[in-house]
Amino acid sequence: MTVGQAFDLVFGPDAPVRLVAWDGSTGGSPDGLVMRMTNPDALNHFLTGGSELGLARAYLLGDLVIDGIDEADPYDVLRLVSDGLPMRRQSVREAAELAQFVAHHRPRTPRLPREETPSQLHRMARGLRHARGRDAAAISHHYDVSNTFYERVLGPSMTYTCACFPTEGASLEEAQAYKYDLVAQKLGLQPGMRLLDVGCGWGGMVRHAVKHYGVTAIGVTLSREQASWAQAAIAADGIADRAQVRHGDYRDVTERGFDAISSIGLTEHIGVRNYPSYFRFLRERLRDEGRLLNHCITRPDNRHDGLPSRGFINRYVFPDGELTGSGHIVRVMEDEGFEVRHHENLREHYARTCAAWNANLSKHWDECVELAGLGTARVWGLYLAGSRLGFERNGIQLHQVLASRTSTEGRSGFPLRPRVEPSEAGQTGRTGQTRGDGRDGQADA
Incomplete structure (x- = not known):
């Protein structure tokens, strides 16, 4: 299964986004907002971080390029994604195919943008949550x-x-x-x-x-x-x-x-x-x-x-x-x-x-x-x-x-x-x- 085919299984071929993957595959509507996955790391971000955190990581690192986005005010893009990308309900067969797709791409620990703070567990080194030093x-x-x-x-x-x-x-x-x-x-x-x-x-x-x-x-x-x-x-x-x-x-x-x-x-x-x-x-x-x-x-x-x-x-x-x-x-x-x-x-x-x-x-x-x-x-x-x-x-x-x-x-x-x-x-x-x-x-x- 290609990345584009997986996208269509999750969001549908009529989704208002045109996904263009590094493997040459595409998904979504041909007339939709173009999002380009420039390398396998982009997919890995979504597999390991989910839609919200994965999109942010891929975008900040340049692994996901969104055509025409206003970097200072991406409101229109966020509204489109919020309104127009509900996940489809998959059949048993489709769910099994998606599971095989994920297993094939072997999710791994992602490379993180330097702007991202450590996880809650790693923040423990600065003290318990809302201790004075950690608050500071x-x-x-x-x-x-x-x-x-x-x-x-x-x-x-x-x-x-x-x-x-x-x-x-x-x-x-x-x-x-x-x-x-x-x-x-x-x-x-x-x-x-x-x-x-x-x-x-x-x-x-x-x-x-x-x-x-x-x-x-x-x-x-x-x-x-x-x-x-x-x-x-x-x-x-x-x-x-x-x-x-x-x-x-x-x-x-x-x-x-x-x-x-x-x-x-x-x-x-x-x-x-x-x-x-x-x-x-x-x-x-x-x-x-x-x-x-x-x-x-x-x-x-x-x-x-x-x-x-x-x-x-x-x-x-x-x-x-x-x-x-x-x-x-x-x-x-x-x-x-x-x-x-x-x-x-x-x-x-x-x-x-x-x-x-x-x-x-x-x-x-x-x-x-x-x-x-x-x-x-x-x-x-x-x-x-x-x-x-x-x-x-x-x-x-x-x-x-x-x-x-x-x-x-x-x-x-x-x-x-x-x-x-x-x-x-x-x-x-x-x-x-x-x-x-x-x-x-x-x-x-």
Whole structure:
């Protein structure tokens, strides 16, 4: 049996893909998207890694060439593969033929792209999952690529979390600033308050809250590159007396009595089993009537935790990352003494955010390749486009959960009917400069 014949048995001769194999055989529709297996290693990747991981490995190594693919934004290809390549149900005879085909090609340990992280078993050398040293290594793998690379992909806001688009025509920068205002409004930030931002990234929330809401803020990140960039930005903004970003573990924060805590995109990294201790720690850092805003990617159900160990995201993007449903997060928060006051899903907004990041990557493709290497740039193209598709199809979601450390007397600190939405696209509640002060607002987030 040829490779092309095996393809037709698995996906059908009318599949919207034209497979051209190194042995000269073909499969799928003659008018379909052309995928070329340039050598036997391409087949071996699929036999050993499955469809998702195998496709990524073969593509990144050049063993699979896809005609006309946009390396910076392969969304159309991923959507076509997702929609148009369902596996056929084989007869007993066909299944036996496929088994003989696999045995003939003798699957062997594949050659791996250098961008792929070790398996879960090999990561044990760095400690148990979510031990401090292993967490630091996982964060460094993803975030300590190059600050310049992130500037090109994320844009001037340097914000690597879901934006919130106030209107259909809002730009990415407007949406990121609006997201920070939304978080600030939900937290009820006022001049003189103390804010803790855990997993603060490049300090966007810290800087925004200090400049526009008059608070004093501390941010914490495990990425040395992020902390260095954020401290320089804080100094340039002239707010070093009220803002700081620390390089370290959030568990090293000793201060207490904060008025508000924001956790924007950190929960995905801490491990589902660590949720109780995580939310307990954050509650202990708040004063009575203080508020917590937890913003993180979630699953669309509460029946599954974690990420597939053999999946693309786990091996190339977020080593040791774990997701669960928003209901599980709410339950743990409540079990640890928080009173949940508001819960919102921004799934469609994250799809738009990923599309905007893909567009930035495409615009700066040559520079991004020079900065991070072709393999890493390709990983980012796949990752962002695949994430966009996942958010669009409700395969993953993004939830903000707002809660308070309600006092023993039952005082939550919330008014009877609180406003949680900025009334004018990022100006309500600000104490400093607004969009109307003559600046373009791009450095605000």
